Amino acid sequence: MLTKTEQVQRSPVRLRWSDWLLFAGALIAVLPPMIEVARNNWSTEQGGHGPIVLATGLWLLVREYRDARGLQRPGNLALGLAALAVFLPAFILLGITGILELQVAAMYAALIAGAYLLIGGRMLRAIWFPIFYLAFALPPPDTVVATLTNPVKIAISRAAVSLLHAFGFPVGSSGVVIQIAQYELLVAAACSGLNSLITLSAIGLFYVYLRHRSDPKALILMSLAVVPVAILANFIRVLILILLTYYVSEAAAQGFLHDFAGIVTFAAALATMMAIEAVYSRFVERKSRVPANG
Secondary structure, three states: OOOHHHHHHHOOOOOOHHHHHHHHHHHHHHHHHHHHHHHHOOOOOOOOOHHHHHHHHHHHHHHHHHHOHHHOOOOOHHHHHHHHHHHHHHHHHHHHHOOHHHHHHHHHHHHHHHHHHHHHHHHHHHOHHHHHHHHHHOOOOHHHHHHHHHHHHHHHHHHHHHHHHHOOOOEEEEOOEEEEOOEEEEHHHHOHHHHHHHHHHHHHHHHHHHHHOOOHHHHHHHHHHHHHHHHHHHHHHHHHHHHHHHHOOHHHHHOHHHHHHHHHHHHHHHHHHHHHHHHHHHHHHHHHHHHHHO
């Protein structure tokens, strides 16, 4: 015998014709810019995580929505229309100017405003993580990425050169160029693994949320660990590429082995995040046993 709450949660959602009209309009508006995102961003190393985030995010969104279906209530009409009045014109104007990154950001904000009209604020708060996670599928502005990563690239290259020099390798750096014996390696090429920062952030948060969705401390801890882990992984990547250039050849380091080094360091970063999560879980487990044993 199901309780009243369970019956509400399991009952099918009945959509009005206006809801279907809103869905159709949203789909028509979303498809063209997302096709451009797939062509221009998801086909690159920086945005290659986009399809994975989109697929896993939609799966998680459906799952979270079903669990919290009883919270669905239409949102405040005036507030929702006011938000749409801001984001829809911005979406159209940015589409005309051709600024794809800002256009899809305005598009996503308009979609959230439309969802608020349909399901209300309580439901949106209940499914906050899939909404936040799906934003990783959208391309960030290149200027923002360059501003954040360029100082880190320089710092990583200098640290790698200093470490190898301390071990007696004939290595040095000049600006954006790393010199190892008779070879030269561009910092931009060696540090391209920083593009995995967004990917690691998304996948790491997705992993932790599934494991510890009811533990905000674990979410915060892993969120804080994502950036240092990504930087450490890229540091290892730079070391590998410098050593490959020195011991094998410059062509090998910039060819297949360059991509292979990226895969290895990315896997190492994920393994490190899982190890941090495991250490945290053991710490919490031991801490919870202390009162019982005391």
